[in-house]
Amino acid sequence: MDGGSRKPRTSGFVRWLSSTNDVTRVFLAASARPDMINLAGGLPAPQTYPAEELARIARQAVLDHPTETLGYTAIEGLPALRDAIAARFSTPALSLTRENVLVTTSGMQALDLIGKVLVDPGDRIAVQCPTYLGAIDAWRPRAPRYHAMRLETEAFDPAPAFTGSKFAYTVPNFSNPTGRLVPLDIRQRLVTTARHSGTWLVEDDPYGGLLFDGTPLPGLLDLDADGQGGPYDGPVVRMGTVSKEIAPGLRVGWMIAAPEMIQALTLAKQGSDLCTSGLTQHVALGALQTGLIERIQPTLRALYRPRRDALIAALEESLAPWFTWEIPVGGMFVWAVARDSAINTDTLLHHALDAGVCVSPSSVFDVDGQFRRAVRLNFTLNAPDRLREGVLRLARACAALRAA
Ligand SMILES: Cc1ncc(COP(=O)(O)O)c(C=O)c1O
CATH class of the missing domain: 3.90.1150.10 (Aspartate Aminotransferase, domain 1)
Incomplete structure (x- = not known):
């Protein structure tokens, strides 16, 4: 018998990452x-974190809802939080119900889940370029190919990017890294092409609430609203987070999508973290119910x-x-x-x-x-x-x- 010891090994992915x-x-x-x-x-300025108010909400939530805050919650998220998110983003033309909402452990998990649900090795993703580095990091283990979309080009035609891609990824509001807005006519083109090509269109929107000058542009999900009532069933997947306006430490985000997509994402989330912390979900719920975000x-x-x-x-x-x-x-x-x-x-x-x-x-x-x-x-x-x-x-x- 060989008395020497052998080192346990990490995956090829980690070995590759640490060698780069x-x-x-x-x-x-x-x-x-x-x-x-x-x-x-x-990063937000730390003095903006509403510590007193969040502490009050958290204390009350633990006392009033010990099972939900301290136990496991449903994989999809607290029903009350899903309802509150659906209500927040519904409009007269866009009808959202809790079946359209998955609570995630932050925007980063949303990116990870979309990769798990849609991308097999070698699949292609169309991305707005330059793009958020966290998205590139989240999808790296899935070894995708990319098609770069230059959305600032006036003549941009989404069709070649969407055809042959599993999904298209954009940050339409104050993009990370460029801080730019995707113009309205390009937003419209993205949505129309997503509908016609049957390609999922991911709208990642952590910064939309941080508008300093002018009026907000309609989001991709809003542009796809058909005014027909019933849960939204189109190709847009919107991602949101409390990180930039409330506090990134809560690690609460959400995905809004067609019920069929929410079900697939829920399956993937199960193997990822089983559920997002019930405590921070309750804090996010309190922040929505008390109008903290607006204030x-x-x-x-x-x-x-x-x-x-x-x-x-x-x-x-x-x-x-x-x-x-x-x-x-x-x-x-x-x-x-x-x-x-x-x-x-x-x-x-x-x-x-x-x-x-x-x-x-x-x-x-x-x-x-x-x-x-x-x-x-x-x-x-x-x-x-x-x-x-x-x-x-x-x-x-x-x-x-x-x-x-
Ligand atoms: C475009 C974009 N998406 C997602 C995230 C992830 O945010 P979080 O995981 O804190 O919700 C960020 C954070 O910087 C971002 O810039």
Whole structure:
């Protein structure tokens, strides 16, 4: 007998992940350094978390509903929360019932579940590009192929993207990473093509409530409403979360879709976490029932709009020779594209970290990892003076990159 010991092994997927030179890990580790100005994350300002109110709701929920808050709940979520979500997003033309709603353990789980339900290895997904890096991460184990959709192109035709794809993925409001809105006519084209091609159309909407200027555009689900009554039965799957307006620590999100899709997602969720925490579901329910989200929105706008303006002013002051950008009308991000196509923002990240500022390089938002000319800058986490200092540090990093 061989007396030596053998090491237990991880899966091929984990071995592959840990062998990659992952820029995400670099910036996540760096953004935790106390001296670092973090412009990289998609984080709300912690002072906006309504701690007192959530604590009150949580305490009352545990006392009033000990079995639901402390025991297992139905896989689909608390019926009362499903009803409240259905009511929140129903309109005179869009009829939603609890059969249209699955409560998820945050938006990230929704992304994971849609991958599990729709994607077999080698299947194709049509994605708005650049796209949310969490979505790329969630689907990576399923080894999909991608078709990049450039939704900002006026002549964009969804048909070639949808044909042959299992689903199409978009973040129509203040997209992560670009902060842009998908224009109304393109939204309409997406919905019409989804209907005709029989392709699921995923509308991921964590940022829709963070509108600073102007009026909101109708969502894809709203555009697909047929006014016929009865539970919605179309191809749009909307994902939402309490993370950006209430608190990401609750880890409560939802999916709204045709009942047939909700049933499939529920099967997948069973093998994922059995159920979302009943306690945080009750907290989310309380937040909906007491109008907390509506009450907090003006506070968020009053804090975030000046922060956006401060970031834009700082960029104009220090980074205009290097980058161009658009001013977002909501959300959390400014997407800055280098004027010089030779700039590599993966390399810039290392100079930025040396200068004490962390930014998200564009390669992490590209399904091919090839687009290296832009950075995503967050304006919600830091106060205006920190934003200004962060941009100054980034300008120093640009100078160091040129000198290198
Ligand atoms: C586009 C998008 N979808 C989903 C999420 C996931 O949010 P959470 O898991 O906190 O609900 C995020 C978070 O940044 C996001 O930007």
